[in-house]
Amino acid sequence: MQKLAISGGVPVEGDIPLNGAKNSALPILAGSLLCKGETVLENCPRLTDVYAAMRILTHTGCCCAIKEHTVSVCADGVCCSEIPEALMQEMRSSIVFLGALLGRTGSCSVCYPGGCELGPRPIDIHLDALRKMGVRILRRDGRLECTAPCGLKGACVHLRFPSVGATENVILAAVLAKGETIIHNAAREPEICDLAHFLRGCGAFIRGDGESTIRIKGTDELNGCVHRIMPDRIAGITYLTAAAATGGAVRLCGTQNACMENVLPVLEQAGCRIERASDDIYLSAPSRLRAVPRLRTMPHPGFPTDVQPIIMAAMTVAEGVSVFEENIFECRYRHADGLVQMGADICVSGRTAVVSGVKELSGAHVNATDLRSGAALVIAGLAAHGETEVRQIHHIDRGYEEIEKRLSAAGARIRRVAQ
Numbered sequence: 001m002q003k004l005a006i007s008g009g010v011p012v013e014g015d016i017p018l019n020g021a022k023n024s025a026l027p028i029l030a031g032s033l034l035c036k037g038e039t040v041l042e043n044c045p046r047l048t049d050v051y052a053a054m055r056i057l058t059h060t061g062c063c064c065a066i067k068e069h070t071v072s073v074c075a076d077g078v079c080c081s082e083i084p085e086a087l088m089q090e091m092r093s094s095i096v097f098l099g100a101l102l103g104r105t106g107s108c109s110v111c112y113p114g115g116c117e118l119g120p121r122p123i124d125i126h127l128d129a130l131r132k133m134g135v136r137i138l139r140r141d142g143r144l145e146c147t148a149p150c151g152l153k154g155a156c157v158h159l160r161f162p163s164v165g166a167t168e169n170v171i172l173a174a175v176l177a178k179g180e181t182i183i184h185n186a187a188r189e190p191e192i193c194d195l196a197h198f199l200r201g202c203g204a205f206i207r208g209d210g211e212s213t214i215r216i217k218g219t220d221e222l223n224g225c226v227h228r229i230m231p232d233r234i235a236g237i238t239y240l241t242a243a244a245a246t247g248g249a250v251r252l253c254g255t256q257n258a259c260m261e262n263v264l265p266v267l268e269q270a271g272c273r274i275e276r277a278s279d280d281i282y283l284s285a286p287s288r289l290r291a292v293p294r295l296r297t298m299p300h301p302g303f304p305t306d307v308q309p310i311i312m313a314a315m316t317v318a319e320g321v322s323v324f325e326e327n328i329f330e331c332r333y334r335h336a337d338g339l340v341q342m343g344a345d346i347c348v349s350g351r352t353a354v355v356s357g358v359k360e361l362s363g364a365h366v367n368a369t370d371l372r373s374g375a376a377l378v379i380a381g382l383a384a385h386g387e388t389e390v391r392q393i394h395h396i397d398r399g400y401e402e403i404e405k406r407l408s409a410a411g412a413r414i415r416r417v418a419q
């Protein structure tokens, strides 16, 4: 077991290179199952969730390899469409292998996925959509036995909520289905566009990604391609916010700035100066941030739920009162306990959290409870006076590649040590 040891109160200042996006790499890795020949994914982050996805691919019969940040997958030998429970439990994204395996083999046996505990995370929207595409689903011994006896067929699918995972699953099932699939109320996250971009590179016909209606024309065959995974917008905001909360200045390198425009104005409102260049962002922070008005998490292009814990960590030391409203997950304020332990003033009531900024936080021993809560505690530790230990960092390692190296290269005093 490892933990992060942080000596806080030092501004984060310097250049930070951005890694590829976990939430884009995972569905794209699932998509590689659909292709003949070799798929090569560049800029793939080296993260425990990516390794878990590679284990699933290997289990189904794919040959996978990772060299530095390039993952290659050859799916020509796929021979198994059953994913064992232990692999399903490793992460939430294991569920997107359902659509991909159905597309590839016409059947798939899975159980409910694991992943960050953020409240109930049902998969009814995924299953309803797949049923419309001709999939028969039987529940047996805690597993879902899914088959498409007459093959997958295109369908008009209306998602009751623009679920990211369900949109990905339907796209993955639809690219090799017979006929056209139309997804209404699709998720519009940039990672959906990256998946569609990859699949188009393999020969798929997809239009409308990034909008609420996506149209997919099924084709007979896809061929592996070389694709570069998009930069991780949530990790990017995390590093910018680390500078914002510590009165520092950071140049984030290798960004896709448009993807972050739903958050950068919030940092500007808090008093940061931001300069956007073609593929980097420079942020310099005031000595103390200002509180921001009410932030409501919403599906993209709204304010992202994944960023809520991160901005909240910075607002704990801002001047004034900030109000957060979490509308995506029922239980996404678990970071508040750790922040309060460090001296933050946070009052959570249902969907709302009121943060009254304090002059300073003090170091404490805190536990990451999920990926972004872990990132929030790291930011608070960097801003706090004294020593902080963040434990349970396996959560952080699911989504941030060598977070301590990136931050320490920018002057932060943060080390990974044995627990």
Ligand code: EPZ
Pocket (backbone or CB within 6 Å): 022, 023, 026, 092, 093, 116, 120, 121, 122, 123, 124, 125, 126, 127, 161, 162, 163, 164, 165, 166, 187, 305, 306, 328, 329, 330, 371, 372, 399
């Ligand atoms: C993706 O999760 C991301 N994960 C999450 O990031 C992110 O928080 C979330 O989208 C929202 O942006 C990955 O991409 C791997 P959803 P996903 O399906 O696909 C409800 C991180 O920190 N819902 O859009 O699981 C659900 O309960 C992670 O990187 C149903 O009711 O999110 C939730 O309230 C955490 N039925 C809401 O929709 C369903 O069938 C959003 O879920 C599916 C979802």
